[in-house]
Amino acid sequence: MTPTIAVxxxxxxxxxxxxxxxxxxxxxxEYAELxxxxxxxxxxxxxxxxxxxxxxxxxxxxxxxxxxxxTPGTLVRFSGPQIADLPVSKSVHLLGFxxxxxxxxxMNAAPEEIVLLGVQPESTDWGTELTxxxxxxxxxxxxxxxxxxxxxxxxxxxxxSHAAFSQLS
Amino acid sequence: xxxVVIDPVTRIEGHLRIEAEVEGHQVKDxxxxxxxxxxxxxxxxxxxxxxxxIWAQRICGVCTTVHALASVRSVEDALGIEIxxxxxxxxxxxxxxxxVQDHIIHFYHLHALDWVDxxxxxxxDPAKTSQLAQSISEWxxxxxxxxxxxxxxxxxxxxxxxxxxxxxxxWGHPAYQLPPEANLMAVAHYIExxxxxxxxxxxxxxxxxxxxxxxxxxxxxxxxxxxxxxxGATVNPERIDLxxxxxxxxxxxxxxVYLPDVLAIAGFYRDWFxxxxxxxxxxxxxxxxxxxxxxxxxFFIPRGIILGRDLSKVHPVDVSNxxxxxxxxxxxxxxxxxxxxxxxxxxxxxxxxxxxxxxEYLKTDEKYSWLKSPRYDNKPMEVGPLARVLVAYASxxxxxxxxxxxxxxxxxxxxxxxxxxxxxxxxxxxxxxxxIGQLEGWIxxxxxxxxxxxxxxxxxxxxxxxxxxxxxxxxGFHEAPRGSLGHWIEIENKKIVNYQAVVxxxxxxxxxxxxxxxxxxxxxxxxxxxxxxxxxxxxLRTVHSxxxxxxxAVHVVNANGQRYGARPSPYSGIAFAxxxx
Numbered sequence: 001m002t003p004t005i006a007v008x009x010x011x012x013x014x015x016x017x018x019x020x021x022x023x024x025x026x027x028x029x030e031y032a033e034l035x036x037x038x039x040x041x042x043x044x045x046x047x048x049x050x051x052x053x054x055x056x057x058x059x060x061x062x063x064x065x066x067x068x069x070x071t072p073g074t075l076v077r078f079s080g081p082q083i084a085d086l087p088v089s090k091s092v093h094l095l096g097f098x099x100x101x102x103x104x105x106x107m108n109a110a111p112e113e114i115v116l117l118g119v120q121p122e123s124t125d126w127g128t129e130l131t132x133x134x135x136x137x138x139x140x141x142x143x144x145x146x147x148x149x150x151x152x153x154x155x156x157x158x159x160x161s162h163a164a165f166s167q168l169s
Numbered sequence: 170x171x172x173v174v175i176d177p178v179t180r181i182e183g184h185l186r187i188e189a190e191v192e193g194h195q196v197k198d199x200x201x202x203x204x205x206x207x208x209x210x211x212x213x214x215x216x217x218x219x220x221x222x223i224w225a226q227r228i229c230g231v232c233t234t235v236h237a238l239a240s241v242r243s244v245e246d247a248l249g250i251e252i253x254x255x256x257x258x259x260x261x262x263x264x265x266x267x268x269v270q271d272h273i274i275h276f277y278h279l280h281a282l283d284w285v286d287x288x289x290x291x292x293x294d295p296a297k298t299s300q301l302a303q304s305i306s307e308w309x310x311x312x313x314x315x316x317x318x319x320x321x322x323x324x325x326x327x328x329x330x331x332x333x334x335x336x337x338x339x340w341g342h343p344a345y346q347l348p349p350e351a352n353l354m355a356v357a358h359y360i361e362x363x364x365x366x367x368x369x370x371x372x373x374x375x376x377x378x379x380x381x382x383x384x385x386x387x388x389x390x391x392x393x394x395x396x397x398x399x400x401g402a403t404v405n406p407e408r409i410d411l412x413x414x415x416x417x418x419x420x421x422x423x424x425x426v427y428l429p430d431v432l433a434i435a436g437f438y439r440d441w442f443x444x445x446x447x448x449x450x451x452x453x454x455x456x457x458x459x460x461x462x463x464x465x466x467x468f469f470i471p472r473g474i475i476l477g478r479d480l481s482k483v484h485p486v487d488v489s490n491x492x493x494x495x496x497x498x499x500x501x502x503x504x505x506x507x508x509x510x511x512x513x514x515x516x517x518x519x520x521x522x523x524x525x526x527x528x529e530y531l532k533t534d535e536k537y538s539w540l541k542s543p544r545y546d547n548k549p550m551e552v553g554p555l556a557r558v559l560v561a562y563a564s565x566x567x568x569x570x571x572x573x574x575x576x577x578x579x580x581x582x583x584x585x586x587x588x589x590x591x592x593x594x595x596x597x598x599x600x601x602x603x604x605i606g607q608l609e610g611w612i613x614x615x616x617x618x619x620x621x622x623x624x625x626x627x628x629x630x631x632x633x634x635x636x637x638x639x640x641x642x643x644x645g646f647h648e649a650p651r652g653s654l655g656h657w658i659e660i661e662n663k664k665i666v667n668y669q670a671v672v673x674x675x676x677x678x679x680x681x682x683x684x685x686x687x688x689x690x691x692x693x694x695x696x697x698x699x700x701x702x703x704x705x706x707x708x709l710r711t712v713h714s715x716x717x718x719x720x721x722a723v724h725v726v727n728a729n730g731q732r733y734g735a736r737p738s739p740y741s742g743i744a745f746a747x748x749x750x
Binding site (some may be wrong): 046048051052102103106107108 | 274278322323326360363364366367370371380381
């Protein structure tokens with residue numbers, strides 16, 4: 001069966017590094033040549049209202065600032081049972097994200113595959129600019145997203161050029 | 170006397186703190202505090218009044234459309250603009266959809282867990298659950314197999330150790346009184362309601378372009394196009410059919426699931442018709458006009474005030490009697506903090522004087538909230554579904570009277586039982602049923618107009634600011650899901666010079682006034698029984714019965730104080746708490 005893939009950007013554009021997930025969606029639109037059937041969703045800080053957007057998605061990549069107590073700018077990846085095991089305090093939004101997935105599981109409607117890709121934030125204070133360390137991690141985050149999406153696509157086409165993403169930095 | 174603090178109160182939108190003094194397993198006194206500041210009034214100053222609604226609806230991420238509606242109405246009132254019938258219909262349909270969806274979400278996802286013990290559902294007998302469900306409703310999803318399937322999903326969740334949105338409820342609390350089968354039925358309906366609300370709100374997306382934050386409001390009407398022959402039109406035959414179908418599905422759910430569930434749960438918690446009474450004063454601006462908002466006599470939801478529990482008399486509403494006090498709020502007024510101000514002369518000058526966080530207790534004898542204290546003729550008022558249902562009931566509206574009497578008869582209770590925590594819950598369900606009945610008629614009328622070529626939806630006579638008076642003032646209102654909402658605007662030289670929003674949760678959750686009169690939450694908590702002061706579930710029952718939504722009452726984060734059970738919140742938590750807290 002063809003997977004129905006979505007990339008979900010989470011975060012608050014006014015909370016410095018927390019904007020990471022939202023910005024990633026914008027950058028994917030601009031720089032990545034994703035197949036049209038891959039949905040890019042600006043999730044923002046919406047909660048249950050995202051249910052409708054995620055309806056029917058079989059493969060989901062969620063992007064968010066994730067606080068794992070690591071060096072700011074560190075790329076992190078969680079998948080499979082790790083998603084369910086994540087302590088709720090590890091991400092600025094994870095309480096919400098894990099609740100949303102919990103709701104979808106109860107409804108028998110959760111995606112089969114869920115991957116959370118994120119970057120350790122330096123700051124989630126008020127502000128509309130990423131910190132420099134997180135900004136520097138954007139390129140590798142986008143590559144990780146593209147690689148994840150390509151991995152799920154049946155023909156695994158090359159959907160992204162390193163050169164395109166490197167325009168960011 | 171022990172002081173119990175609940176901060177933040179979860180399964181709500183926004184940040185609310187309750188401090189209660191408990192003595193002998195009973196609440197002796199309570200204080201309600203909004204711990205965020207809302208600055209929308211300051212943001213709106215100097216802007217073009219025609220764009221005020223776009224900003225105003227960003228007050229909140231949940232009931233967004235209600236502020237858009239109150240805002241455009243305030244400008245239309247100031248400029249003397251009459252909107253076309255189709256605009257009125259589209260606004261009514263959007264608002265009633267919001268109302269019904271909000272009530273369903275409130276009952277199942279924000280409030281039910283105060284009454285339903287999810288973990289007890291695991292112990293239920295699916296066959297008996299099926300019998301129970303079939304004894305109260307015709308709803309088809311009621312077989313033993315169905316409930317067994319739901320129970321298995323709950324078991325998987327419980328055994329995984331990831332209760333997720335159920336993870337820190339007061340499970341096993343002695344105040345839970347439902348048999349396991351009723352718990353299982355309620356959890357099944359909790360899940361069904363998730364799906365229903367997701368589908369039903371598509372009506373808002375159809376008419377408003379998107380949800381949340383619909384985009385089709387316009388001073389003078391709506392920007393939604395009506396065209397029977399245009400596939401891209403907002404309103405065309407296909408969209409009419411879709412809306413009819415969505416309303417039909419939601420109506421079946423409300424009548425066969427929501428209302429029977431409320432009656433069943435109320436039957437197990439009859440004592441909660443004796444708790445949480447509150448002020449005994451109720452106010453509704455009224456709404457859903459059939460001829461224009463100037464004349465309240467044509468409103469489907471009537472305007473009126475009930476004083477001192479007296480249902481034999483409905484008093485008129487004169488909005489010039491509305492004032493706001495800041496005696497116990499973190500603001501200052503130019504004329505001194507003991508004097509009330511009418512919102513048209515309202516001021517928003519923040520002045521925080523509370524303790525530096527983290528703190529143990531607020532200084533409740535001084536200022537203790539970011540909410541002001543609105544009063545009508547110097548009296549505190551409860552607003553919301555209960556107020557609306559009581560005003561309609563006391564006004565002798567036949568449909569409301571019939572629905573309310575039927576419920577009271579089923580439960581063998583007098584009308585005065587409605588002045589209670591469970592009365593609020595019952596009134597909300599009754600209102601959902603009544604509103605969804607109206608939706609069909611409005612959609613039919615819109616269809617009829619489209620078919621007969623009446624497609625006018627905007628009045629642009631006063632669109633050009635050159636046609637405006639040099640200065641003018643307006644009042645826009647709406648009966649939002651949580652109660653009477655008012656926006657006051659003052660326009661001078663084509664710009665907003667003053668803007669004040671007095672929202673439902675300010676009426677209900679506001680602090681004391683200079684005379685020491687409590688706000689509605691504070692009054693309702695008096696005498697609440699507390700079986701375990703470490704887990705004051707009963708306080709949450711009464712506070713949640715108002716459907717608190719603090720986002721529009723206040724804004725921007727203050728820090729957290731001492732808290733009781735900072736539990737994951739199935740609704741507000743997902744949306745905002747983690748990012749803002």
